[in-house]
Amino acid sequence: MEAVQNLPPHQQAEFMVKLEQMQMKDSLVMYTNLVHRCFAPCVTSFRSKVLEKTEQSCVENCASRYIKLTQRVGLRFAEHQAMLQKRAEQAASAGTQA
C-alpha cells in the first residue's frame, strides 16, 4: 500500500473522502452482484411468483456464506500483505547493512 502510505498530509483528508465514496459504491456493486450470484444457482423453477421454501433458504444461506467467504479472504489477504511488508523490510535492512 505504498502510494496510500506515502500520501502527503495535506491530501490525506481528501483521500479519506474519496475512500468513503469508493466504499459506498463498492458495497452497492457487491449487493447487486451477490443477488445475481445467489439467484442463479438457487432459483430454478417459475411455477409461482413467490420464492419456494427451499429457494428461500438457499438464497439466504448463499448470501451468508458469501459474506463469510469474503471475511476469510480478507483475513488471508491481510496476512499475505503483512508477509510482503515484512519481506520488504528485511530486504531493506539487509540492503543497508551490506
Place this chain on the structure above:
Amino acid sequence: MNFFGQKEEKPAGPDPLFAATTEMEMYTFLFNRMSQTCFEKCLNRKHKEGDLALGEMSCTDRCVAKFLEAQEKVGVILQKANEQQVAQQANMQNMQQSFNR
C-alpha cells in the same frame, strides 16, 4: 506493491492523491475478483447450510494463496513485456535519428 506486484520507485510525475486513489481501486478490484473466483471454485452450489464447511474453508485459504501467487507471476511477465516494448521504441527512435542525419 504496485500494479505489477513489485517494488516501485517513487514516481516523480503523478499526483500522489491520484496514485493513492488508483492503488485503492486496484486493491478493491483485486479483492472482489478474488472473492468471486474463490466463491465459484470452492463453494458447493447447493447452499444447504448457512456456514462454510471445513473443506470449503481450507479450499478458500489455498485459493487466496494461489491467486496472489499467480498475480505476482503474471505481473513479472507483464513487466518484462513492458520493458521490451520500451527498449524496442528506443531502438526505433535511434534508427530514425540515424536515418535523418
